Amino acid sequence: MQPQLYMWEGARRIFLEQHRFYVEQVKTRLLSQFDDLEGQADRFAEETFERFGSAPGHGDVDMADLADAAYEEAASHYLALVELRKQVLLSGLAGMYHQWDKQLREFIERELHHYVDAEWTDKNVWKPSGDKVLDILEAFGWPVKSLPIYALLDALQLVVNVYKHGKGRSLNDLDRKYSHYVVDPVKAAGYGAWRTTLDHEWLTVTDEQFDEFANAVSQFWSQMPERLYYEVPK
Numbered sequence: 726m727q728p729q730l731y732m733w734e735g736a737r738r739i740f741l742e743q744h745r746f747y748v749e750q751v752k753t754r755l756l757s758q759f760d761d762l763e764g765q766a767d768r769f770a771e772e773t774f775e776r777f778g779s780a781p782g783h784g785d786v787d788m789a790d791l792a793d794a795a796y797e798e799a800a801s802h803y804l805a806l807v808e809l810r811k812q813v814l815l816s817g818l819a820g821m822y823h824q825w826d827k828q829l830r831e832f833i834e835r836e837l838h839h840y841v842d843a844e845w846t847d848k849n850v851w852k853p854s855g856d857k858v859l860d861i862l863e864a865f866g867w868p869v870k871s872l873p874i875y876a877l878l879d880a881l882q883l884v885v886n887v888y889k890h891g892k893g894r895s896l897n898d899l900d901r902k903y904s905h906y907v908v909d910p911v912k913a914a915g916y917g918a919w920r921t922t923l924d925h926e927w928l929t930v931t932d933e934q935f936d937e938f939a940n941a942v943s944q945f946w947s948q949m950p951e952r953l954y955y956e957v958p959k
Contacts, residue, residue, distance in 0.1 A: 877941035
């Protein structure tokens with residue numbers, strides 16, 4: 726019996742719908758809370774100014790000084806919100822990657838249980854890290870690593886690793902292969918590089934790049950052939 730991976734169209738629809746739902750909810754329930762950061766900071770400044778002004782002994786304080794203090798508080802609040810939004814976006818991206826990665830491994834395990842035992846599956850499907858699981862698809866005749874979407878899937882895995890683990894090989898690989906996700910904020914502001922080593926805090930993913938990653942996952946499920954066959958060497 727020739728081993729095969731069969732992507733039933735019903736399963737494909739489920740994978741696509743679950744992915745679409747996840748991305749939609751991350752945007753509408755999480756990221757949407759940060760849609761008006763400047764407005765939130767302005768309101769925070771007004772509330773802080775009123776709070777300072779109503780504090781005991783405020784009559785002895787110059788109102789201009791109170792305004793400056795409220796502005797500084799609001800600026801710190803704004804920067805904290807910007808950082809929080811970044812963390813929420815990266816967390817959402819990590820969840821999206823792990824959903825895709827686990828569903829892919831579960832699909833391969835389910836399709837191969839007719840041909841191999843659990844020990845083989847654990848060793849070759851679940852144990853390999855990163856994109857090595859894609860080598861199984863390549864062995865079954867789908868050259869996924871040669872597709873245009875592969876660069877995004879590869880970058881996604883590296884971005885998530887850097888987000889989770891900080892400095893290390895993934896950060897170095899990400900900077901070497903996809904440096905647009907590793908942005909030195911000081912250099913980007915036009916002041917030149919001021920550090921000699923990479924910093925995981927430079928990890929940057931824009932909303933547009935988030936969408937590109939999401940689209941790559943959708944295209945992966947859409948483009949996977951219905952049937953893939955493993956050619957057993959004769």
